[in-house]
Amino acid sequence: MTPPPSSDLPKPPAAARPPIRLSAQVLTCLVMCLIAAAIIWFTQDAPLAVFTRPAAPMWQLVIGQGLALLAAAVSYGLYRLGASSESTARTIATYARLDLAGFNPLWMALAAAIGEEMLFRAALQPLLGVWIVSLLFLVTHVPVYRFRKLDRASLVQAAGVFGSSVVLGLIFQYVGLIAAILVHLWIDIVGLLVVRSAIRSRTM
Template sequence: MRKSRLYILGLVTLVLFPLIGITIIGFVEDNPWAYEIPFQLGWHFQTIIGLVFGVLAGFLAWRMIRLPFMTPVRAKYGVLIHQLGLSTFDIFFISFCAGVGEELLFRGALQTYLGIWPTAIFFVAIHGYLNPMDWRISVYGILMTLIIAILGYFTADFGILTSIVAHFAIDVVLLFYLTKSNPDETD
């Protein structure tokens, strides 16, 4: 994949996903203009909570990916990421687009109607991490489902910015390590 296509996909996620969420809200709510996206805590508290949790969750996910039984998964995704030749800016851009776009759709809109756990399972499943044909990626998917459900609770209790920042941080950690590591190494 060329970097230009990656940037287009990032921008589509950043713009189109929230628009899909707004459209869903418009169809479901009697008065969509009265719909409130959760924002209970101040932005600075949400940012700190999201950043701390996101970095810790990213490291936890990376530790799992580094386990010997995950070598085939790490090799598959590591090769894909290595082929992109991501710079630090690329990693931050992709993570920002995914964090904002996906969280506004999934936690900002869908979670209201589906609930925390169904939304978390759906989110992880459409990313391909709950695959009955690949038990290794499904083990990773179970961990990610727990992490994403926590983001759902963060949105409900603290506000959407907490989940956006956490998602961003998780992606930065994972993309950074996948980009900088040898896919065949184990701990």
């Protein structure tokens, strides 16, 4: 019996992409911190002052925690308002590849907050300013969000990323790096917990 041509054979199912592990997020954070440390060391007169100005570290903790809780509440409220939107569905699909088991949302959020704030705010913002750094922040997130076409959902996602970066940049500029890290941390924790909850509700 003559075998059918290869084009007629059923194609094997595409292998599911492996989840992105916590170790990958931590490694990314370390690389960002090393790059940031090099930039800060060679471009700033007092490198360690990046942690102590403009507000003292204790005030940064207090103000940052207050702003972080507010940001977390706003982030969750915006999700609830747009829970059924295409942009929310795409964002959930984007982050669904992360391994969100156990306490991973906390550790992943912490890695992202420290790495990105060190690089974009502490290292690059003093050189380039809030607006250019926020544009760079958006550009580096394009592969993450996989903006396929310039439609309303993509514009909403891009505006959210850019706007969040501007807010974090202003917090860094007027309060300090520690405060910016706290706000970033809580926004990401809420976002990752929302994604995990959405994934579990769909599989039940």
